[in-house]
Amino acid sequence: MSARGIVRRVHLWLGLSVGALFVLTGLTGSLLVFYPAIDGALHPGLARVAADARPASWQAVYDALRRAEPGRDGAWRIEVTPDGGPIPVRYYAARETRARAFAPLMLWLEPVRLTVVRRGFWGGYATTWLYDLHYRLLLEKPGALVMGIAGIVMLAMLVSGLWAWWPRPGGWRRSLAWKREAARSRRLYDWHKWAGIGSALVLVVVAATGVLLDLPDQVHPLVARASPLFATPRLRSVPNGPPLPLDTLVDRAERALPGGALAWIETPADAHGVVRVNLALPGEPSRRFPRSNVWLDPYTGRVLAVRDARRDGGGDMLLDWLHPLHDGEAFGLAGRWLAFVSGLVPAVLFVTGLWRWRVRAKARARAR
Known part of the structure; x- marks a missing residue:
């Protein structure tokens, strides 16, 4: 078998083995691009707060937190949203979720009356449950390791797909052709091919940054060797x-x-x-x-x-860019929409690839 044939076979089996997980991470990632807005829409109590309301003082916000939760003496982390509205607050030392790696108490304050309009624990409501599913498969720290390794496999799948398609000299026109009247197998191939070509760069960036975010214990020491971290x-x-x-x-x-x-x-x-x-x-x-x-x-x-x-030095700069590149925030609203659309592409790739494999398998069985 030629090298290209081996790469195609590798791409096929990687797709069949981790393709469904690729779809899951893509779809959940698309939703998480806009998760603060989605979260707000799912909780009517937040929608009733004036979108541009702001507190009179941050000390008053802290005093309100201490009154609302008098038994919590640890640090409070108050988020300052650019446009005002409900004030999100985190309390990391919650005794109720002490056994979990990350599950802070989440509060939202009405900024004028400084009353608590919503309360919950991270992972206990839809958007944060979705976040944990995307990031760690709901498996805490071991899940992050699994997702990091799976991300490396997904990168190999993307690269092998590009390698298997890459045209030989003089074959670009034929490789880029879209045959509308072709057999079903060829039409599926064209859909699969163009979905992959059109999104390859974005998917590689998203997958690579996802791997680096999932494996901080392995990545940070390596980065620190090249450039000391803060x-x-x-x-x-x-x-x-x-x-x-x-x-x-x-x-x-x-x-x-x-x-x-x-x-x-x-x-x-x-x-x-x-x-x-x-x-x-x-x-x-x-x-x-x-x-x-x-x-x-x-x-x-x-x-x-x-x-x-x-x-920051080069190492810190690299780490600073990982999350904004992963969710598109680094490029504003356009970048977020690009990240959202790219999260839908793995489903297209998986469905067209699996469908074409089944069509070709049936054709070979009939021929035998």
Whole structure:
């Protein structure tokens, strides 16, 4: 058998073995591209909050959280949405889900009255369950390893498909032809071929970034060998009277990194903790999860450490781009729609490939 024939056989069996998983990750990934909007649509209580409403102060938001959940003394992570509306908040140290790798308590506050309009645990409602299915097959950390390995196999499937199709010199016109009046097997091949050609670059990028996101324990040490990675500073404060209002600390953080858009505020985990303010600086690929941070002493307001993601080394820059490339956020709304459509393509590839294989198998059986 020729090399091309071997590659075709490999592509076939990879498609039959992991094709269904490729479809699952693609379809769930398409939905997750717009999961905050979908999540909001599924919960009418959020829709009743004015879309542009904003809180009077961030300290008032924190005080409301402490009143609503008086037994939770750990750090709260408050998301600052660009357009206002319900305020999403995370509490990572929830005792109810302590046994799980990642299952924070999720709250949404009405920004004017500062009342809790929604409450739940990550993984306990539809969009986060879908996220865990896409990312870890609902299997916690072992599931991420499985998905990372499966992603490598999917990359091999994509590359083998391109290799099997790649025209010989002088054969481009014939290889790109679409035969409308051909037999069913050929028409299925054309659908499969053009779906693969048209989406190959995007699918390779999405699959490759997915592998790197699923295998941080394996990827980060390798990246660090080539370029040292930023290490989150271990900081502690010394209680010295009452803490300053969060708004004062946010203002000092914004002065430390001018031009940044406020994205997250993380309150201290205990009396010796610090406040972390997350800012999206111009040029960062992700607005929702930027990498620039300012750490402050909650009692004195002193800036303890600063990370300007624009000054990150090559390794950190690579890691910073993974998620925004994976879900298309790096290229705005157009990039998100491109990621959404690309997630539908594996279903087209799987159905046309499987259908054609069945048609050809039946034809061979009849011939025998």
